[in-house]
Amino acid sequence: MQNKGLIKLFAILFGIVSIYQLSFTFVTNKVERSAEEFAVQKISEDTEDYVVKREAEETRYLDSVGNTTVFDIGLTSFTYNEAKEKELNKGLDLKGGINVILEISVKDIIKGLANDSKNPVFNKALANADKAARNSDKPYVDLFFQEFDAIKGDTKLASPEIFANKLLSEDVNFQMSDNEVKPVIRRKVDESIVSAFEVLRKRIDRFGVTQPNIQRLGATGRILVELPGAKDINRVKRLLQSTAQLEFWETFKNEEVIQYLFQVNERLKTLVGTDNKVEDSTQQSGSESSELDELLADTEKDSLESMGGANPLFDLAVAPGAQGGPVLMSFATKDTAKVNSYLKMREIRQLIPSELQNARFVWSKPGTNQEVIDLYALRSNRENQPPLSGGVVVDAQQTYDQRGNPAVSMQMDGKGAKIWEELTGKAHRQGSFIAIVLDDIVYSAPGVTSGPISGGSSEITGQFSLNEAIDLANVLRAGKLPASADIVQSEVVGPSLGQEAIDSGMMSFAIAMSLVLIWMMFYYGRAGWFADVALIFNIVLIFGVLAGLGAVLTLPGIAGIVLTIGMSVDANVLIFERAKEELAKGKGQKQAVQDGFGNALSSILDANITTGLTAIILFIFGTGPIRGFATTLMIGIATSLFTAIFITRLLIDWYLGRKKSLKFSTDITKNLFQNINVDFLAKRKISYTVSGIFIVVALISLFTQGLNQGVDFVGGRSYQIRFEHPVNPTELDGDLSGPLGSVEVKTFGAANQVKVTTKYKVDEEGGQVDEEIHGILYKALQKHLPDGLTEAEFVGSGGDTGGYGIVQSIKVGPTIADDIKRNALWAIMGSLIVVFLYILIRFRRWQFSAGAVAALCHDVLIVLGVFSLTYRFMPFNLEIDQAFIAAILTVIGYSINDTVVVFDRIREITSERGWKAGNNINLAVNSTLSRTLNTSLTTLIVLLAIFIFGGESIRGFMFALIVGVIVGTYSSVFIATPVMFDTLKNKGEDVLKKKESETVEG
Template structure:
């Protein structure tokens, strides 16, 4: 081997760099273990929050202290091997910025009927379209009757766009301008979110815009407070300052509104009003004295107005307490009743009761808080803002130039803001009016009143103000953060979300490491037992390969996931396959009577073509996965591609270095042992004679598969149909059928399946799947908790059920949500991934073998394998003891099966082509049969070692990838069969003898190129 010294130096340097890159991971893990031990020594298991705080303090105190070779913890943490959510726990969301909101803003909130109708029509089109929202809007706008122009003064020719758009422009000229403005707004949203996340305090956050779409991926490994993250990401930070009405100015309207709403409800039901007396839960800090309230309500008795019949008094019957005279709080309601109250207050018949001077009043709610008198149930206050015709606040949040969390004189957490000069002037005027009128100013963020303070010491100059509330330190920091980062240009909905608790992450790491170790040990022992000393060299190359893979992952900052570990385990099999090919060819050359030196040289050279073909075809499917996949699937593809490259290097060069060094002095290296000697040497199976039987067997299997696919279908996961999935763990075994019935009663449709042990369920529901609001997510989780409450520990609260503290063993362990819109996109991308891989593979084989018959045989075998795998999933998903959902991981499995099947088929085709050159006088069927028999040892050996590593991962690995591994295992079994009995026979039945000479010439050209 030429350049032996250069390759040796390169391998040593590459190994040292890999060790250096991985050293950061070992250092950070060591310090974090010490921090955990410190926290455990200070606080008990019943104090998880205190433990977490102590751990954070410890890490902060030692962050810059050198640990090893001058490397400190902070540096090591930044450069450690990134672990994905499924290994570390955390939160992964895809946000979709509302293009509809951006269009409204660009049109200056136009009231034009055609514009607003086009927006609504575009929303409907989106439900069944793969177009972007903007494309749907353009189609909807142009489909409206009449001549509607985008450059109309009522649409996009306004003060926002007058520098870009003129009234004489055509729609075709306006469209690219609007597209550019939309793209700028989404880029702005991305930057705002990035600034917020940078201040969040999570190590190794990842935020990226998905292509040119309106979607933004945010990954926060290790984040535990889901509600905090959602608020941080979805808050538009639309800060406004409004004058607010006092209780006594609105009380009479509230009574009249209740009466009118009651009349409407009773008219609908045909009932008459019934007055009853009910008990009112009064808030002692805000509720008015009963006599005062009676006067404000026109002398009526309060308890007579608060009736239990919601139809007669639909507003006041829901009230918890009334406000005080002079207070901006009108009344307090349960949080769950706010939607119903909003509905009544928005009724035209109810709003018509407002006095003329209040006709633009805005009804908004305050921050929710637990009410002790209602057993902690959350309540919120109703405020009425002094709105105007344009719905523009007297002062907006764009004047805020700085914000920070501080403490007031009472040691309460507040958020202080500093305004610019223009804002300071308006603020001084507003506070002056409030002081003179003894009124309040409401500080409103995203339509929620955070506080409504009065002004007691005259106008406030200088533009300083405070937002007060019952904040925690984190809430204060987050609020200051979003105000400082700026507002989002539009609302952002969470269209896909994944929450993994840290306990599941630790379990996944433990199971992944164990399955990886078991697989590795078995493969190492097998190679030694089958190939002897040559197997030892292959094992060394395999270990170096694994070191290189992890070193490259760490150096690139790539994220290691559970599917990524599966990809690494799969590369073990591929690395072994390359060595198996080499050793089998060396044995063949020795059997021909060649000297050991020549046999080794020719063995490596003859195997190289097959190794390259096999790895390139698998690499092509990996590239397809990388392009079309997201999240963990990209992790799988990344490790697979890295593994292919390192496996090639170690098999071709590292193994060769050891073999050449050992045999340099004439030492014998037979590449066999007493166990393997003679295996597969005298095999003479007439494969082509059995092809008709194989065709019949395969036809029956495909027919059964197609029948099942058309009747049973597939168990499509939420990736493809949308919905919410929860992994819930109980203290004891539960009856999944009974719980499923309970969930159906709650949600209308739901599925509960045993997931792992009998004390863990995977629960899926499509209830309110179209709604992406955070409040809906919480509502569904509360409904889930109430439904499962009977099977949970009696003392488990809702907060404990959804919490994600480390070491948690009961409750919601994992959460995954996909909206129907993104589910359609995932399904489409998955189809193109599979279809694209088939096209790419066919073209590659056509290029390599220059005959379409070879490509046809390979693609037919792939179709055969994929259909049978799909059929098995369709037939068995109802009773298998693990999840067999068709999701993105399954698509990764299918493409892996495609790659493996091709790997096998291409090696066989390459040997057939070689034998045509060596035996031109043989009949075609003899050439093919002999070629198939000669590759049988390699086929069985590679299939066995690959199956061993996959079975190890399947048995001992994490539950979440068991379906993926099962699909690959089935695919390898079917793929091994199809390479021998489908791909090759189809090629034989379609190729003509006169074309064989072309194959011989191509093979000779390749051999000459390799020798050169």
Template sequence: MQNKGLIKVFAILFGLVCLYQLSFTFITSKVEDEAEEFAVQKVGENVENYSERRDLVEARYLDSIANEEIIAGITYAGAKDKELNKGLDLKGGINVILQISVKDILGGLANDSNDPAFRKALAEADAAQTDSQENYIDLFFESFNNIPNAKLASPDVFANKTLSDEINFNMTNEEVEPIIRRKIDESITSAFEVLRKRIDKFGVTQPNIQRLGNSGRILVELPGAKDISRVKNLLQSTAQLEFWHVYKSNQLGNFLVQANNKLAQMKRSEKTESAKEEDSASTSGDSEIDELLADAEDSTQVETGANPLFDLMLSPGSQGGPVLATFKVQDTAQVMEYLNKPQIRSMLPSDMRYAKFVWGVPNEETQTSALYALKGNRNMEPPLSGSVITDAQQTYDQLGRIAVSMQMDGTGAKIWEDMTGKASNEQSQIAIVLDNIVYSAPGVSSGAISGGRSEISGDFSITEGQDLANVLRAGKLPASAEIIQSEVVGPSLGQEAIDSGIMSFVIALILVLIWMILYYGKAGIFADIALAVNILFIFGVLAGLGAVLTLPGIAGIVLTIGMSVDANVLIFERIKEELAKGKMQRDAIKDGFNNALSSILDANITTGLTGLILFVLGTGPIKGFATTLLIGIATSLFTAIFITRLFIDGYGIKGKSLDFATSLTKNLFTNMNIDFLGKRKVAYIISGIFIFVSVGSLFVQGLNQGVDFVGGRAYTVRFADDVNPSDVQQDLVAEFGSAEAKTFGPDNQLKITTKYRVNDEGSTVDEEIQQTLYNALQSYLPADLSYEDFVDGADDKTVGIMQSMKVGATIADDIKNASFWAVLGSLIVVFLYILLRFRKWQFSLGAVAAVFHDVLVVLGIFSLLYKVMPFNMEIDQAFIAAILTVIGYSLNDTVVVFDRIREYVNEHTSWPLGKTVNAALNSTLSRTLNTSLTTLVVLLAIFIFGGESIRGFMFALIVGVIVGTYSSLFIATPVMFDSVKKKSQIQKKEKPKTEEAATA
């Protein structure tokens, strides 16, 4: 090996850089432990809201020492920015995918046009999107272009005043489309920036926000976020801030009386008509007694509903104030329906015909809301909108209440001065309306307010005031944002995942280190040192790149440990072969490394290709798994080829003998002469039976598709005591209509899934379903467990929702299709790579046949066993990651065998092909079994100790490794052999022989 000194310097420097990067994580961890200890001592456990108070004290402690030097100029704040990021499943928090409504943006660009063609195209795009993979804008244009004579450049659509600089009446639809696409992209970019500003001010460390393609979807990950409802409100709030003049109660008092009387009259008319219809259908209409009874009953009913509006009113507004009346929150929809009836609105005075009725902020304690009437206009546009706000801060008003002060730009300041001047002269008030809800309606009595300063006061908490200021400062979203996929992990579950992940990591590492020493002796010690360096490199690179460490990421690292052993095994086995030929130790080591290099590169490139596909197409934890896998492959190659070589060469220079085996393993797998090709027909029959059963089960029983693929909501709920999932499921079905409950880990923890109202969006729907879930599980929960404690994310939470997930039907369909293309794409890419590498399509055919075999068997086993296994076997994104990893592993094995076949073909030109293939298989058997057993030991360690959430994922990998090892020996190579019609295609100098002779 040349340039040993340069490699030593690089390895030492790179190791020091990795240690430096990881030092920030050690510093922050130490400081946070001290902060937690301080908070525990400061806050007594018996204090009300213990978790919240403790978190607050801890946060204040960290803020107070954030900029103090800890060591070598490093502060806590600086270290926090550079620490190793922990993902959602390790830290708790929320992961959501927001869909920015392209429909809303189109409506805004068209000035909310009521053009029939425009509305029809929107409706058809809505309907088509439920089962289509195309973007909304493509579906809209497709529908619009199918409408005869429909023009995008119509003055009623996009050729309006707003877009007059870019679109004119003479433009064709094809010319308008790119302009609208650009406008939509600008709006989504604007939404992305608004959300990013909101999140930056939210106070969560290491947030992640990114656009997902051109679909209008935005991924937001907030590790460590605990107040989930607050996060969702912050993300989805459109922040439509408006300032309106408001009517006084005495101006509309008579209208409410008239409205009530008119509604009573309408109800009497409806009942009279209904009574007449019943009379005409009655056969006893000639009875005078029946008529009298009917009249009496009708009279009673009219009296009962004599005041439809006033019966719902709790209290009228104060004389001359902005509140018209107060109603119960549950009655607000009914009241608004009454007031917006055409017959009722027609009773408004002519100068008030554009009045806009809105509600105030609901009072949480009394569950009431105040009714206001805004002074509208023909276009129903406010005199002043929130777009003029340049700054907003959470403050306190003159009475000491929490408020939000705002500063306007020059244009806004002028309009605000005019509005407040008019209000002052008329002794009227101005309503400050956010998202169609009146937050305050202050009176103006001291004249016009200049300078553009204003204030929103109301019944805010500190966090609500901070969030409102944050939203106003960041700006409003250009369109509504709906959460179409979300995952919430409680911090206590995250800590459990860390504990289980570390345990599985340590156990797997110890087992691998011991195995290498037992099998290869002193050489195994050198491989172990290289492995330790490899782990340092992986974590250092993760920290340096700012990558996120997830539970599947830990699994990826542990799997890399198992697979990185493969490179050392390949090298050591080749060195043993060279020593067996009688070569000197120095020459054997040199040739062993050189001969193994081709196989190592091929095997790692094929695995790397599947990891790359996972990285490109995966999201969240799957991307984390792919990241660690790719980094692990790169560092494993370096440490195996260079670090191990440095130690072995250094040992050999001193003249010491290195056997690369122990007394127990020295003669293992030597002189093997198994007739693999002779047994291929039996293997075909066995595999055929497995595939037949698998395909049959897939058709008959199917797969247990997870929420990722079918849409719905999933909750991991922990109980104080063990529960029977069948009993719980019955209670859930009674509430939701359809639901499933399965034990998830310990007997006191269930995974509950339901598709109930999966297509309904909004935080209120989520809260309603969680409330229903709480009610359904009431008999299994502690009597003193409140709804808030059931759903919140306290650190020390032991009962309630530990994790939740929601996937909309549309995105579920997209995920399923993306997964299909990921698997198919990986097969195509690998087929092409092997074709280019070996220059014979027969090798590609054998490899792909083996992979198809492995995938079908794994799918079949999951189909057959998901109802009986005591752990979760759902088909979700993690399972697809497992399938792709199985593909990579299977190819890794196969490529090593193919590489040896190619080498033997060139070396033994006089051998029949059957003998060459069998010899190659026997010579790689030691490496195949050694690597497979090592990887299996690692996977079993993760499966047993790695936590419930990745148990199904690990089981798929375990099955895949076993089946992949089998298929590389008994499927890939035999298929390649049988597909060679003319043996000269592989071996030009081979003499014609019968197949029986060839395989002998």
């Protein structure tokens, strides 16, 4: 091997850099352990809410040492904060936290650009686009244009009542055609989404988690946000979804509205009578009716019909508002929907006196007990435009009010300061109040007692917790979103589950690593030792590269690394087997090693390139943890090639240079797989029949039983819930099927843990539905939960509670589920096409490609069939989700790896000796058996270790790989090779005759 000195230097530098990158992780872990110990010593378990308080103490400790030097290497030093930025990033499934995909409402953006147009054609086109979007992957703006063109008639996009308005006066004029307006709107929509991205980025930067990840997904309105380590999930969702639409409104006083409320109560007595009949009162008279009116649910009507009572409105009131104040009445939070439905009834709206015609009824922020909420009436106008909006706010800070309670102070720009002074002056003269409204919720409604407020400063007070005040200042400072942001996909992992994943992942890693190291020493003796050293160095490089690139380590990523351990052994196995062959031919040690490495190189490169291609496809089409798996697999392939080809060679050359003998086997294994002569091709009819039967059974099962599709592919919500004691899933199914409708409850791992899947209100967006489902789950399952476990603790926002309650939740909207399914199909089809083309280019015969792809299709169908046949009774989860697609692509990569090695030997032998009616093909297959079985056995040992010790969440993924490796090993010999032979047989014989003729003539 030439340039040994350069390779040694490069290996040493590579190793030092990797250890350097990993050292930051060890340093930060040490500091964080100290923080944890400090918190445990300061807060005893006897303290109320000790878990939450310990977390707060840990945070304070880490903040205090943030700028303290914790890592000094002589030439330079690093503070804790600097080291934290360089540590190995852990993903959600290892650290806990939240991963969401937000979809910015392009519909809201278009409505805003049209200045909330009332044009019927415009609104009809939006409604039609909503319907079309459910079954299309086209951008919403394109669907809107498509629907508008279908119904527009003489209406133009550049009409004054649509886009030729004041807002777009510089970009759109009356003379423009629709085709000229469309690119303008597309650009404006894209600018709004970019603006939303920047707003969210600013909010997240100030949230306080380390290593947040935010990225825009292609040209869509979707934004991926990942916050590892975030624990208060409800707080995160509020932060992400709050549009931060800040408005300042004058309010009506209590006495100005109370008479109307008396009239409302009296009229309701006749509408909600003893005959339980209610007129269809949800439609307003006249042309306009709000979307809320149209969407009033039948269940709310039913509740009105069944009420009756002396005072339908006043009986719901918890307390009247103070006379002269802005609060009209206080109600229980649970009754707000009912009060809203009363106030929106057509007969009730007809009672509004002229002085209240523009009144807008809104609710306050819930109080500290979350059970009582106040009703206000704002002095609105025909345009529904506030006198002052949040666009004038240039800064906001969390402060404290005069009583020492958390508050938020704001500073306005010059224009805002002038309007604020006029507004507060008017309120002072009239003795009225100014409501500070954020996203249609009144946070406070102070009076102005000391005259006009100049300078543009103001303060928002209310019953805030410290975090709420911090978050409110954060969103105001970052600015408002240009449109609503809905969570269309989310994954929440509790911190306790993350720690369990780390423990189980590292245990499986250690066991798999140990088994592989022992096997290599057992099978190859001293050469196995050298392979083990190269393998350990390979692991150091993988982790070092991950840390250096800032990549995220996930549980599937650990699986990818452990799988790399098994697969990377393949390169050494190929080299050692070829070296043994050369020694058997009588060559000297050094020459045998040199030829062994040289002859194996082609197979090693082909096998790793094809696996790498499938990993690249997986990276392109995958998201989140699956992309992490692909990342580690690609890095592992690269480092495995380097260590197997160069590091192992350096060690062997060093050993031989000391005049020592190297046998590449032990006394037990030296004669294994020797002189094997199986006629595989003669048995191909049997293999075709057996495989055909399996495929037919698989197809019948797929068409009759189908697959257990997870929420990734069908949409819905799933919750992994842990209880203190074992539970009966059938009993829980009965408890939940009433309030949630169709629900599936299955034991997930241990008997005290279940997975609940539901499609309840899957089409509805917003945090209210999530909170509703959390409430239903908590109420229905409370009898099985530990005593004293609150709802906040149950859903994971009240601190760690020993891991009980919801430890993981996943939500996937139906639209994004279709996209995931489509991407999965493209990923599988793309990998098959890429493999076909690579084999075609490499072997220059389509028959080799046909054999390889036939084997891959065979493997995929068998794995799918096994999942279809067994998912109903297997004691672990066999859902078809994104992780399963990753497993299928990995099976494709592994199978093609195996097939390429066999094909490579066939090409080598037949090019030297010809076909001879398939005898040399059998010879080639027999010569690779040792390598095939060795690699397969090693890989299976690794996979079984992860399957047994790697945790429940990854067990189905590992099962797919185990089945895939077994089937892939079989198909390389009994499907790929026979198919190639049968399609190439005649041509091969022609080539042979031609060669024999040329030999005779010569």
